[in-house]
Amino acid sequence: xxxxxxxxxxxxxxxxxxxxxxxxxxxxxxxxxxxxxxxxxxxxxxxxxxxxxxxxxxxxxxxxxxxxxxxxxxxxxxxxxxxxxxxxxxxxxxxxxxxxxxxxxxxxxxxxxxxxxxxxxxxxxxxxxxxxxxxxxxxxxxxxxxxxxxxxxxxxxxxxxxxxxxxxxxxxxxxxxxxxxxxxxxxxxxxxxxxxxxxxxxxxxxxxxxxxxxxxxxxxxxxxxxxxxxxxxxxxxxxxxxxxxxxxxxxxxxxxxxxxxxxxxxxxxxxxxxxxxxxxxxxxxxxxxxxxxxxxxxxxxxxxxxxxxxxxxxxxxxxxxxxxxxxxxxxxxxxxxxxxxxxxxxxxxxxxxxxxxxxxxxxxxxxxxxxxxxxxxxxxxxxxxxxxxxxxxxxxxxxxxxxxxxxxxxxxxxxxxxxxxxxxxxxxxxxxxxxxxxxxxxxxxxxxx
Amino acid sequence: xxxxxxxxxxxxxxxxxxxxxxxxxxxxxxxxxxxxxxxxxxxxxxxxxxxxxxxxxxxxxxxxxxxxxxxxxxxxxxxxxxxxxxxxxxxxxxxxxxxxxxxxxxxxxxxxxxxxxxxxxxxxxx
Numbered sequence: 001x002x003x004x005x006x007x008x009x010x011x012x013x014x015x016x017x018x019x020x021x022x023x024x025x026x027x028x029x030x031x032x033x034x035x036x037x038x039x040x041x042x043x044x045x046x047x048x049x050x051x052x053x054x055x056x057x058x059x060x061x062x063x064x065x066x067x068x069x070x071x072x073x074x075x076x077x078x079x080x081x082x083x084x085x086x087x088x089x090x091x092x093x094x095x096x097x098x099x100x101x102x103x104x105x106x107x108x109x110x111x112x113x114x115x116x117x118x119x120x121x122x123x124x125x126x127x128x129x130x131x132x133x134x135x136x137x138x139x140x141x142x143x144x145x146x147x148x149x150x151x152x153x154x155x156x157x158x159x160x161x162x163x164x165x166x167x168x169x170x171x172x173x174x175x176x177x178x179x180x181x182x183x184x185x186x187x188x189x190x191x192x193x194x195x196x197x198x199x200x201x202x203x204x205x206x207x208x209x210x211x212x213x214x215x216x217x218x219x220x221x222x223x224x225x226x227x228x229x230x231x232x233x234x235x236x237x238x239x240x241x242x243x244x245x246x247x248x249x250x251x252x253x254x255x256x257x258x259x260x261x262x263x264x265x266x267x268x269x270x271x272x273x274x275x276x277x278x279x280x281x282x283x284x285x286x287x288x289x290x291x292x293x294x295x296x297x298x299x300x301x302x303x304x305x306x307x308x309x310x311x312x313x314x315x316x317x318x319x320x321x322x323x324x325x326x327x328x329x330x331x332x333x334x335x336x337x338x339x340x341x342x343x344x345x346x347x348x349x350x351x352x353x354x355x356x357x358x359x360x361x362x363x364x365x366x367x368x369x370x371x372x373x374x375x376x377x378x379x380x381x382x383x384x385x386x387x388x389x390x391x392x393x394x395x396x397x398x399x400x401x402x403x404x405x406x407x408x409x410x411x412x413x414x415x416x417x418x419x420x421x422x423x424x425x426x427x428x429x430x431x432x433x434x435x436x437x438x439x440x441x442x443x444x445x446x447x448x449x
Numbered sequence: 450x451x452x453x454x455x456x457x458x459x460x461x462x463x464x465x466x467x468x469x470x471x472x473x474x475x476x477x478x479x480x481x482x483x484x485x486x487x488x489x490x491x492x493x494x495x496x497x498x499x500x501x502x503x504x505x506x507x508x509x510x511x512x513x514x515x516x517x518x519x520x521x522x523x524x525x526x527x528x529x530x531x532x533x534x535x536x537x538x539x540x541x542x543x544x545x546x547x548x549x550x551x552x553x554x555x556x557x558x559x560x561x562x563x564x565x566x567x568x569x570x571x572x573x574x575x
Binding site (some may be wrong): 036037038042043053055058066068209254256257302305306307308397398 | 466481482485486487489490491495498499500501505520556
């Protein structure tokens with residue numbers, strides 16, 4: 001039987017998920033536009049981030065250094081929201097829920113950065129309602145050369161989120177997160193979370209404009225450093241044993257009016273999780289070591305045409321194989337937890353944009369794992385969440401008002417939970433909410449300058 | 450004798466046909482689409498608006514490498530080119546081989562019809 005405290009935590013976590021699911025991940029940054037002289041829509045589908053055109057992919061792989069305009073690599077963002085939830089919240093329906101500062105652009109001739117410091121308002125955290133955190137970081141050195149008589153664009157990325165440095169945006173670092181009660185190493189919403197709680201160094205190369213390869217490794221941050229960087233220690237991903245290797249292979253094909261990219265990626269980690277010690281009552285990294293092996297496939301297709309009608313399809317699938325270092329026993333049934341398990345995550349999304357201004361996105365995210373002991377009450381973690389967004393980006397084009405100094409996106413988001421935590425009804429145990437009770441509708445206004 | 454005269458007529462006719470095809474003006478509307486797909490991320494069609502590449506407003510007849518407030522490669526500045534249809538066509542088909550040392554990161558437009566449409570569109574930017 002799940003502890004009441006744990007159930008309350010699960011409920012709170014799930015409410016946070018509603019916001020994580022619907023909140024747009026990032027934005028087209030005017031500091032990039034000021035540096036390059038290009039409009040936001042040159043790099044982003046529909047003039048808003050995070051989804052990239054082939055030109056945006058090239059800019060990213062070039063280390064955010066392209067462009068010869070003298071500019072300060074700083075941007076800021078405000079996000080206001082109107083929230084309508086099924087479950088009660090003690091916070092205002094209309095809020096300023098994010099104020100962020102970005103270091104984004106060229107720092108030196110071959111060195112650039114995308115770094116976000118986010119001050120956010122967590123509507124369901126009764127303790128620290130507001131939090132400032134170091135969000136995604138991607139600092140790059142990039143250069144060009146020749147290899148086997150073909151062009152080579154290569155670089156090194158220092159980042160804190162496996163996949164945030166990727167040229168494609170189908171993965172969970174930039175695409176929609178898979179919401180659930182357990183997740184892969186790439187999942188930024190299910191506790192414990194790896195993204196933004198690790199530091200990694202990877203080196204990459206794009207050869208002949210088509211073949212992309214990347215390899216590197218991540219190490220875990222201490223709990224105290226995570227705390228200082230604004231990450232709740234409750235979500236500690238654990239102590240990695242040594243370095244956790246990361247790799248990526250992809251094929252990119254830019255046809256100017258169309259684009260295709262797809263490939264495989266993976267990460268392995270052996271980690272010691274944080275556990276709650278009864279005497280003295282405190283949490284510490286003293287659990288057994290679990291071995292995790294993740295492998296994923298992803299693909300992105302874009303129809304760009306003359307940019308009046310743009311369609312982007314993106315999908316990703318991750319399979320995580322776990323070998324647990326311990327096998328807990330259910331105190332009521334005596335059942336012993338399995339020593340290994342598999343976690344599967346899948347996302348599929350489609351976006352259509354008209355005149356780089358009006359857009360709609362529809363997506364579905366699915367997660368699944370089975371464990372009769374670890375996952376209360378159904379022994380499964382299956383989730384299926386659908387997400388629909390309509391948006392309007394009045395600026396972001398070459399002749400837009402205030403370009404390249406400001407951008408704006410207004411969006412309405414519907415999030416629907418078909419299944420969560422393995423069930424559709426009483427998903428956290430008897431008398432607890434149904435999956436559909438997690439549904440939400442939100443309106444966002446994002447202003448970036 | 451007859452055979453050689455016929456051959457000569459065929460050659461002349463062929464040359465005329467080729468010239469006729471070459472003289473066909475490009476489609477401006479399609480050229481605008483080609484510009485949007487191939488050029489617009491790096492070049493603007495607006496006067497005085499330089500992006501990663503220089504503005505292509507009034508490019509026809511302009512001397513290469515002389516757009517104000519744009520940093521050209523040495524190769525482009527020293528090319529001595531004037532941007533007429535022939536030069537643009539040669540350059541845009543294969544920029545890297547047409548101008549070694551140039552800074553434009555573009556592989557070229559191999560579709561001859563699209564190239565003609567693009568040139569027709571560029572000719573309207575004035």
